[in-house]
Amino acid sequence: MGILRRKKLTDDLQLQNVTYKWAQELLDQAVANTWFPKEIPLADDLENWKKMTQEEKDAVTMYIGFSNPCEFEVNESIMHGMMPFVSAPEIQMYLVRQMWEEVNHSMTFTYIMNTLEIDRSKAFNLHTAVEEVHAKESFLTDSIKKMATGDINIDTVEGIQDFIRNIIKTNIVTEGIWFYTGFMFALSFRQRGLMRNLGSLTDWIARDEALHLKVGINMILTILEEYPEVATEEFADEIRDIVLEAVRLEQNYNKKLIPNGILGMNTEFINNYVEYVADRRLVELGFPPHFNTPNPAKWMATANDTYQLVNFFEAQNTSYEVNAGK
Template identity: 30%
Template sequence: MKLTGKTSVRENIKLTEDPSYPIFKELYEKQKKAIWFPEELNIQQDALDYQSLSENEKDLFDTAVGYFCSSELLVQNVLVNTFFPLLTDPHAKMSFSTQLFMENIHSDFFEIVLQSFGMDRDKMYEVAFEDPILRKKQSLIVDAIDKISQDGIDPDTIAGQKQILKAILLNNIVMEGIFFYSSFAHFFALKDMGKMNNVVSGVELVLIDESLHLQNGIEAILIMLDENPEITEDEAFVNEIRDLILEGAELEIEYVEHKFGDHTILGISFGELERYLKYITDRRLQELGFEPEFHITENPLRFLQKEDVKKLINFFEVSSTEYTNY
């Protein structure tokens, strides 16, 4: 059995004490312990902070909220429409279906944020469509995924395995591991200023979840490469995967340059964010076995180097006891 393929619904309906992919049993347990509910956060208490934001700060905050409102739902669509139906292992299904549930929680959280501050719902959900660079970011994901989900694939072929791997990469690595991590920095900058503490507490929980989703994707890709060594022998495809990660990073850098320009907003500049994104991209590359592109080994954002946040950016090193904050 391989991690992905065509199966009958009667197959793989037995859990064993010796799972084929123990990492997904472990990740399921970690995600299960990380479940939280946005109603437990007193987001309304941040209303005065929200009103006190400058025009640029409020625009950055609103755009981040609007981007997450639609993007969390996009992640769900990608999961459901592409690789989740092709997972063969019950523990892998449990891990990724828990991710799917957590995306619902995230959608709920950002919905509560926009309601709490009286944001324009239609405008928020159109952010990723009306901003030309955000639309390019989303199109990088959507255009490739639609080719897979609408054209259909044969998961029992190498070509099919490549397409599944690409879908996982775009969803769990590029979107959740680069695009989302970029916006997280904007929220943590607010925390560093002593503003929007309750909202940022929720974002901290979202980040912990996303670090697990990132690991879901990385482990799935590494397993697929191990099971299909022919993929790694295809130099053109390997380069395409690396280029996709770099293309995602370039789009995100283009976006933050567009938003920040030569202004300092929330105490951070475009130059700092650019280095942060290159740092994150190098991490993504190395986690998949590539050489780093930018050779930035330390997070350049000082407020993310603080001890109280460091546990959140170590990606996979947070112990499960640190998840149950609420």
């Protein structure tokens, strides 16, 4: 029995055998990372906010207005695009935990909006009012809708490819590229001595998202190993094109996010970061890098780098083994 459910109940509901140890290890790590937004008071940030320019405030509003609905869209993707087709209970458990984390992230954005008195309707109407926001959202929701309403037959090559396409758009693109631009944007305020506590909340969200991304990559690589018939050259080209299209959408969006530049950062800077992150994801999926753009925000490499977070996880894992041996 492989990673996919094949239209029947999971055989091992007792979890006697853990097939995908990475899922259980990442679940342990996720639980160890548990946090709640109100652990971090935002009073100092409110003082900063009052002194910020309208353009800076508009950019933060747009960032939250795009990111908050994405938390629910990722959960829709898990509910309709992953859970119905995944067989292994250890992966199901991880995905349930992830859904709670997405809710916690949404509650964090609500906490920030309430504290800073950001107009909720203004923020949340952006996805229909601003074409560049709408384009990103449609790109993501198209694949979720297909998983929810299409007749996906996971016993066919086409069905498995649909499953992978949806993970690419949800995990690799949304959580692994678009959110990283958002983290870099939000943390740029802290780099300038502003919104320090928003920065701490962003660190925590980024730490969760690094694990979500890792699970997505592991699921894709496991499926390609278990069902090699889906990994055609055409499909590989299609996956790479999806990532490149997502970069284009993100770069258009960033022109709207900071049209005149803020915090010493212009659109070109932020879009170079998008290319750098997209290359990382392509390499993680087994493709050569496409852009070869160096990281313009070197400080992100130490603050919120996926690779380091994964290494951190591996270090933790080793220490568990040491403890187990005592």
